[in-house]
Amino acid sequence: MISIQDKHNCCGCSSCAERCPKQCITMYEDEEGFKYPYVNLNTCINCGICENVCPVLNQAEVRKPIACYAAKNPDEKVRMNSSSGGIFFPIASKIIKEGGVVFGARYNNQWEVEHASADTIESIKRFLGSKYVQSSIGATYQQAEQILKEGRKVLFSGTPCQIAGLKRFLRNEYDNLITVDVVCHGVPSPKVWRDYVSLLPMKGVYDIRMKDKSSGWRQYSFSLIGEDGKTILSEFSSENKYLMAFSHNLTLRPSCFNCPAKAGKSGSDITLGDYWGIEKLLPGMDDNKGTSFVCANTCKGAELLKSLALQIESADYDASTPYNSCIYQSTTEPVERIDFWNFYQKRGVYAILVLQPIKQNIFNRIKIRLKRLIK
Ligand SMILES: Cc1cc2nc3c(=O)[nH]c(=O)nc-3n(C[C@H](O)[C@H](O)[C@H](O)COP(=O)(O)OP(=O)(O)OC[C@H]3O[C@@H](n4cnc5c(N)ncnc54)[C@H](O)[C@@H]3O)c2cc1C
Ligand code: SF4
Ligand code: SF4
Ligand code: SF4
Incomplete structure (x- = not known):
């Protein structure tokens, strides 16, 4: 039976929930707004199908295109x-x-x-x-x-x-x-x-x-x-x-x-x-x-x-x-992510509104703004 111990190991594809023969898996949103499977233990028959259809538990080999x-x-x-x-x-x-x-x-x-x-x-x-x-x-x-x-x-x-x-x-x-x-x-x-x-x-x-x-x-x-x-x-x-x-x-x-x-x-x-x-x-x-x-x-x-x-x-x-x-490779998890989500739980979307813009080359900014004005 599927059981998520570490959220890094569930991509939320819903394959387990969609395939469970007893429909005992429900996808619920967590506090960050991502869906994860939860099993109703009263109806689960322990058939193992959910684990078998999970793409995280059964990863394919790395492959190069033809x-x-x-x-x-x-x-x-x-x-x-x-x-x-x-x-x-x-x-x-x-x-x-x-x-x-x-x-x-x-x-x-x-x-x-x-x-x-x-x-x-x-x-x-x-x-x-x-x-x-x-x-x-x-x-x-x-x-x-x-x-x-x-x-x-x-x-x-x-x-x-x-x-x-x-x-x-x-x-x-x-x-x-x-x-x-x-x-x-x-x-x-x-x-x-x-x-x-x-x-x-x-x-x-x-x-x-x-x-x-x-x-x-x-x-x-x-x-x-x-x-x-x-x-x-x-x-x-x-x-x-x-x-x-x-x-x-x-x-x-x-x-x-x-x-x-x-x-x-x-x-x-x-x-x-x-x-x-x-x-x-x-x-x-x-x-x-x-x-x-x-x-x-x-x-x-x-x-x-x-x-x-x-x-x-x-x-x-x-x-x-x-x-x-x-x-070919995963994005790096920023150390600030934990603080960001703690702040989000307290202040909601304000947490993204206070982010500082990425510093840009001043020449590029002027060039882009001019292009837009001309358009
Ligand atoms: C979340 C996300 C992140 C991406 N990150 C990168 C990246 O880092 N580097 C890179 O080179 N390309 C990235 N792309 C892909 C790129 O932006 C184009 O979508 C892709 O190149 C197809 O472009 P297109 O012009 O042929 O078609 P488009 O019309 O741009 O793409 C349409 C396709 O995108 C799919 N799609 C759109 N939004 C979603 C979504 N939320 N979830 C699943 N499928 C979606 C549609 O189902 C459709 O198949 C990303 C796309 C998405 C959705
Ligand atoms: S980075 Fe990987 S896990 Fe995340 S949405 Fe894209 S394919 Fe899925
Ligand atoms: S073990 Fe079988 S019945 Fe139980 S949750 Fe998984 S697929 Fe459903
Ligand atoms: S099949 Fe695996 S990755 Fe997909 S939602 Fe279920 S547990 Fe998560």
Whole structure:
């Protein structure tokens, strides 16, 4: 029976709760706002299935991709609405056109982030863009399994640990399943996100872009977008308090400092990330609007990528990873994290509002502000 002694050893994927034959596991939020499994000992039959489907207790081997690419979606609109090179959208569109179902992370009506399914091109648009919050998996593993058994194609996308959790949950290999994970820095607390949203002027907001690239991919912004597409509020990532807490690693889930699924361990077919360092490695592919680092981890993933109309060039894994350590190693747990959470329990979201901005080169700040004014 699953029993969490150390929170660094549970990524909250929900695989155990979704698979328990007696439905005796409930995922509860702790004081930091992350969900963990709790077993009802009165109904547990000690069958051990929950331990068997846990991706932390059953970690796969580290794996290198079979091929890597620098890639951009030639459709500028899609690329600008995505966080990196806009590669997820054509992958998902292909599955939809083949009659399949796509699973990904989107905002719900309360602006919480949750996993959901989509079977139209219009509905996959809600999955576009990184939401820097842990998404709730809900019953999506079970839904995906049902669709796979019906013989329809399924594309399941998410963080590496969500893909590792799905794979353990399914227990069988399915030819009609394709999995895509993102290079993952870590996921912030849904509670901090809820508290932060409650402070924002949300009237008339149609979309929240946590990685708005209008002022550049490298110096992205946190933006609230109105129904007419106009920006209601925008702050540079280096000045936005929510993103500062994220990048200082204060609000990340404990398991993100001990990740069970990076470095190819998730078992995904394709991995998508930002191609940091592109200006040095393949400068012709860099326009500061977003270039993706794409890994084909399996033959299935490589075949799918080949079928897409992308601007693409081969890349070298070993030369590229030093620019993006999140591909293969966990983020370091900051010593300030304990103090931060003690303060958060007392003062709530005020704990992130008092964070000091990251000091920036004055020349860069002026350049970015001028660019924005001209725009
Ligand atoms: C929490 C998080 C941390 C990341 N950290 C890094 C990093 O350190 N380095 C790096 O190179 N890249 C990182 N990325 C990935 C990167 O930002 C892009 O998401 C990725 O390159 C895909 O880009 P795209 O332009 O092809 O598609 P996009 O449209 O930007 O991506 C859409 C995909 O992201 C998924 N997604 C969005 N939010 C979430 C979420 N909260 N949980 C699970 N899945 C989500 C959607 O389901 C969909 O599959 C991170 C993404 C997330 C969500
Ligand atoms: S041991 Fe079996 S019954 Fe008990 S919680 Fe785990 S899966 Fe459920
Ligand atoms: S990592 Fe997933 S399967 Fe393992 S205990 Fe946590 S929620 Fe359950
Ligand atoms: S860093 Fe690892 S544990 Fe944390 S969300 Fe990403 S994949 Fe999961």
